[in-house]
Amino acid sequence: MSVLTERINQIIKPENLVYAKTPLLNDDAMHYCPGCSHGVVHRLIAEVIEEMGIQEQTIGVSPVGCAVFAYNYIDIDWAEAAHGRAPAVATGIKRVMPEKYVFSYQGDGDLAAIGTAETLHAINRGENIVMIFINNAIYGMTGGQMAPTTLIGQITATTPFGRNADLNGYPLKITELIAQLPGAAYVTRQSVQTPAAVRKAKKAIRKAFEIQAKKIGTAFVEVVSTCSSGWKLTPVASNKWMEDNMFPQYPLGDLKDSGRADADLYRIKG
Amino acid sequence: MAKVRGAVVVDTEVCKGCNLCVVACPTLTLALNRNVNNKGYHYSYMENPENCTGCTNCSTVCPDSCITVYRTKTVH
Numbered sequence: 001m002s003v004l005t006e007r008i009n010q011i012i013k014p015e016n017l018v019y020a021k022t023p024l025l026n027d028d029a030m031h032y033c034p035g036c037s038h039g040v041v042h043r044l045i046a047e048v049i050e051e052m053g054i055q056e057q058t059i060g061v062s063p064v065g066c067a068v069f070a071y072n073y074i075d076i077d078w079a080e081a082a083h084g085r086a087p088a089v090a091t092g093i094k095r096v097m098p099e100k101y102v103f104s105y106q107g108d109g110d111l112a113a114i115g116t117a118e119t120l121h122a123i124n125r126g127e128n129i130v131m132i133f134i135n136n137a138i139y140g141m142t143g144g145q146m147a148p149t150t151l152i153g154q155i156t157a158t159t160p161f162g163r164n165a166d167l168n169g170y171p172l173k174i175t176e177l178i179a180q181l182p183g184a185a186y187v188t189r190q191s192v193q194t195p196a197a198v199r200k201a202k203k204a205i206r207k208a209f210e211i212q213a214k215k216i217g218t219a220f221v222e223v224v225s226t227c228s229s230g231w232k233l234t235p236v237a238s239n240k241w242m243e244d245n246m247f248p249q250y251p252l253g254d255l256k257d258s259g260r261a262d263a264d265l266y267r268i269k270g
Numbered sequence: 271m272a273k274v275r276g277a278v279v280v281d282t283e284v285c286k287g288c289n290l291c292v293v294a295c296p297t298l299t300l301a302l303n304r305n306v307n308n309k310g311y312h313y314s315y316m317e318n319p320e321n322c323t324g325c326t327n328c329s330t331v332c333p334d335s336c337i338t339v340y341r342t343k344t345v346h
Binding site: 008032199 | 275276277279283284286287288289290293294311316319320324326327329330331332333334335336337338339340341342
């Protein structure tokens with residue numbers, strides 16, 4: 001055994017441990033493609049739930065999409081919703097069990113296309129739930145078709161010459177729409193491509209869960225993500241592409257952080 | 271002088287060789303192995319273990335949570 005191996009073995013001891021996988025994540029290997037942002041966001045949610053000690057009080061609602069198997073990976077209670085209906089299912093769970101922490105986890109095809117009505121109305125009602133929105137500008141699971149969030153000029157399976165505004169319309173900035181709604185308490189957009197961005201995203205997710213405990217409206221966290229298989233790029237090139245093309249369209253940062261609007265502003269006068 | 275030393279342990283069978291930890295590593299410790307795991311991915315490993323400072327950047331960006339990080343202070 002070389003000196004180097006010996007030195008490494010001296011470091012690898014339980015008392016020197018600084019980072020290990022949270023026990024909330026099961027040992028199943030994730031089915032996601034290499035470099036998929038879903039894995040990071042799953043881990044952040046699991047770490048936040050573990051740090052807050054709310055494993056037994058948390059119920060997740062998983063979408064239709066790549067994250068449909070999220071219940072295999074995070075060791076909490078889960079419900080599986082029909083395509084796009086996760087906010088409606090989460091509303092029901094939260095109203096029946098208001099003491100629980102309820103969150104929905106949705107992709108852009110689920111939240112911004114087929115589930116737009118459920119999403120906007122759940123937030124407009126100010127439901128006390130957390131919504132995690134993974135925006136990768138493409139339908140990842142079904143083979144990379146155009147989504148409402150696809151950028152102009154972006155090549156997908158259904159727009160082989162790039163998205164054309166005349167034919168396909170414009171990218172849907174649903175997070176900006178949601179920030180206008182009086183029921184939204186906290187609306188933010190994050191990403192997970194660098195260590196710094198991951199740490200910021202974790203803080204945002206933690207804040208979203210804390211807002212749910214305060215019961216002041218819906219907390220909405222968008223995570224601008226990559227889909228290296230759908231974009232036909234390597235994971236590292238995907239991150240670069242995301243920084244160059246997605247961030248100008250979907251700028252990071254908090255869009256709203258004020259709590260649910262005062263109902264008196266909307267009351268009839270006289 | 272106290273020097274921070276670190277080491278990472280990669281779960282090679284869970285690693286999918288996405289290369290994100292290699293890019294995130296500020297000290298050029300990690301690299302993808304020439305060998306592959308049972309799934310056929312070039313897994314990440316410590317190519318220059320003496321560089322590691324245990325900064326946890328690699329484990330922070332790892333989508334498959336397959337990296338465990340250890341850190342210690344050694345006095346020279």
